[in-house]
Amino acid sequence: MDESRNLTIVQGLREALREEMLRDESVFVMGEDIGIGGSFLFTLGFLDEFGPERVMNTPISEVGFVGMGVGAAIEGMRPVIDFQYGDFLITAADQVIQQAAKLRYMSGGQVEVPLVFQLPTGASGRGAQHSNSLETVFFGVPGLEIVTPSSPYDAKGLFKSAVRSQNPVLFCVHKHLYGSRGRNLAHRDTSTGLVPDGEDYTIPFGVADIKRAGTDVTVVANLLMLHRSLKVASGLADEGISVEVIDPRTLVPFDLDSVIASVEKTGRLVLVDEGPRKGGWSAHVAAEVAEKGLMYLDAPIERVTSLDTPMPYAPGLEEAVVPSTDDIEAAIRRII
Amino acid sequence: MVLIRRFELRVNELFLRGLIPGTIHLSHGQEATAAGTCLALETNDRITITHRGHGQALAKGVTAESMMAELFGKATGCCGGRGGSLHVGDMSVGALPAIAIVGASSPIATGMALAYKRKNTGQVVANFFGDGTANKGDWHESMNLAAIWDLPVVFVCENNLWAVSTHISDTMRVEHVADRAVAYGMPGHTIDGNDPVAVYDTVATAVDRARSGGGPTLVECLTYRRGGHKRDDPATYRPTEEVDAWLADDPIERFRTTLLNGIMTHAQLKTIEEDVDAELDAAVAAAEAAPVPDPRTVEDHVYG
Numbered sequence A: 001m002d003e004s005r006n007l008t009i010v011q012g013l014r015e016a017l018r019e020e021m022l023r024d025e026s027v028f029v030m031g032e033d034i035g036i037g038g039s040f041l042f043t044l045g046f047l048d049e050f051g052p053e054r055v056m057n058t059p060i061s062e063v064g065f066v067g068m069g070v071g072a073a074i075e076g077m078r079p080v081i082d083f084q085y086g087d088f089l090i091t092a093a094d095q096v097i098q099q100a101a102k103l104r105y106m107s108g109g110q111v112e113v114p115l116v117f118q119l120p121t122g123a124s125g126r127g128a129q130h131s132n133s134l135e136t137v138f139f140g141v142p143g144l145e146i147v148t149p150s151s152p153y154d155a156k157g158l159f160k161s162a163v164r165s166q167n168p169v170l171f172c173v174h175k176h177l178y179g180s181r182g183r184n185l186a187h188r189d190t191s192t193g194l195v196p197d198g199e200d201y202t203i204p205f206g207v208a209d210i211k212r213a214g215t216d217v218t219v220v221a222n223l224l225m226l227h228r229s230l231k232v233a234s235g236l237a238d239e240g241i242s243v244e245v246i247d248p249r250t251l252v253p254f255d256l257d258s259v260i261a262s263v264e265k266t267g268r269l270v271l272v273d274e275g276p277r278k279g280g281w282s283a284h285v286a287a288e289v290a291e292k293g294l295m296y297l298d299a300p301i302e303r304v305t306s307l308d309t310p311m312p313y314a315p316g317l318e319e320a321v322v323p324s325t326d327d328i329e330a331a332i333r334r335i336i
Numbered sequence B: 001m002v003l004i005r006r007f008e009l010r011v012n013e014l015f016l017r018g019l020i021p022g023t024i025h026l027s028h029g030q031e032a033t034a035a036g037t038c039l040a041l042e043t044n045d046r047i048t049i050t051h052r053g054h055g056q057a058l059a060k061g062v063t064a065e066s067m068m069a070e071l072f073g074k075a076t077g078c079c080g081g082r083g084g085s086l087h088v089g090d091m092s093v094g095a096l097p098a099i100a101i102v103g104a105s106s107p108i109a110t111g112m113a114l115a116y117k118r119k120n121t122g123q124v125v126a127n128f129f130g131d132g133t134a135n136k137g138d139w140h141e142s143m144n145l146a147a148i149w150d151l152p153v154v155f156v157c158e159n160n161l162w163a164v165s166t167h168i169s170d171t172m173r174v175e176h177v178a179d180r181a182v183a184y185g186m187p188g189h190t191i192d193g194n195d196p197v198a199v200y201d202t203v204a205t206a207v208d209r210a211r212s213g214g215g216p217t218l219v220e221c222l223t224y225r226r227g228g229h230k231r232d233d234p235a236t237y238r239p240t241e242e243v244d245a246w247l248a249d250d251p252i253e254r255f256r257t258t259l260l261n262g263i264m265t266h267a268q269l270k271t272i273e274e275d276v277d278a279e280l281d282a283a284v285a286a287a288e289a290a291p292v293p294d295p296r297t298v299e300d301h302v303y304g
């Protein structure tokens, strides 16, 4: 791979969507202001290339076009629905939770809803109504797949799998990790990277990736928190503390085996999750490891999460709510 | 109107200088709609505010000082630094802190109106929203609910033709938002939203009707945002001729001409501008000097 293939996440996503739209006529995109690329420039240039039938700029009618996505998916299309902020999906929660997630089951498998939601997630200085961790909000809903890529390589491969999935997929990308505009690209050193070309490149769901191998403690983190954890891990390496950092990549399905295998080696587990403390994937994984891997643990499981508050606006308050590198480091030190 | 214009331009400058974090949606160009509407309301009447809400809030009486501090994320802000630009408001002057989810404020305003009717308080609420909002189901449901129960709410549409990059003609088959009123059995008016007197007259009539038990009205004010959707939007999707025509129709310049026609003098207008500038200087200085919120209080106000 040459240097020019060093991409940001949004570039990787655009490649994935473009390849899938070229491969499969039934793939199309809907969303607000996607004619100009949408909020994070996910569809930049797509209207010119694919035309308004496959790049449908919608009114602000989320219940309507999410429901239409469900209907079109039932009838054999593969809609990709782009959200400016994943937060706005909440206004269409019924179509997601009660319809998309359940129609396969309720119908005894007669219908399928292959539908992808592109959802900017997490806090980025925009206050309470633009900072939800969508992966937390929808985590407990059976029938949804939830993907949280943290690198361009993963984002591209996973997005292509999302489009090919037969299930509704929430594809959540942290607002600070797209590398488009309006939001600083956080952790450029670890959040950009080489991305493979070509139609056949996909990453299967349910396979975690060890982003950094280590022996003393296992840290499981995703999205922005993965990059913060990697930073902490490299700092601690200077002190001779060896941290293994695992990115689950998909939360549903979740690769518990890889986490337990790592804990068997390290004996220690820290879970880092931007969502609030109550509920969410890290609470679930802590419970699973406690049930299935307690004998491997040499110390209590640590969870590093946001506080159970709506997200405040003032930068100092947001910092107080969301896990920082200091919080992650302190959690690691508490158990080693 | 002068306060709103200068507040917004000042905020723009402060944002570019990095003193205001987050994002901002400016309302310069839409001053007459906010001012005309709020003038038709009593202090204990309420408004609901949009994501483009600085002007609406100022018009209802939220102070420039408390709002500037909020935008700076300071403890002295109208929401203690917890809300930010997207959630400005002050209940003591009847301004429910802004709701940034498009469409979500219409049912809430309708519910506030239900409370006034039940408690027989005689209050009225004005629900501000944009043209793009009129495509949300919650908005349509609210229109119907307010109509069937004759609730004291005035739906005030700031139709600036664009919802981010999307022109109104691409999202509705009717020409005017107010055309939709007929479907819900309430009066609908499309008016010049850059004329504060027209806005005042129309909203005042709607407020009287609401207060006297006559039910809701939909008032569509035709106006224009002079800048982009938000701070980093160059708004290049808007045709130059349209932009030029609307920028030439500056509500402040126009009203100034009206006032100078025997109602006010140059000197009086100049005094207003000087007072506004002094107020804004003080607001910025106070915001800069104010303390940031104490992180130890971050969990306050989650529950009562």
Ligand SMILES: Cc1ncc(C[n+]2csc(CCOP(=O)(O)OP(=O)(O)O)c2C)c(N)n1
Pocket: A032, A060, A062, A084, A088, A091, B051, B052, B100, B101, B102, B103, B129, B130, B131, B132, B133, B134, B158, B160, B162, B163, B164, B229
């Ligand atoms: C439910 C929801 N969907 C999308 C958004 C993102 N968004 C914020 S403002 C806006 C455009 C609103 O247009 P309009 O109602 O006409 O108000 P204007 O911005 O023109 O003042 C959009 C799409 C949102 N805040 N809420």
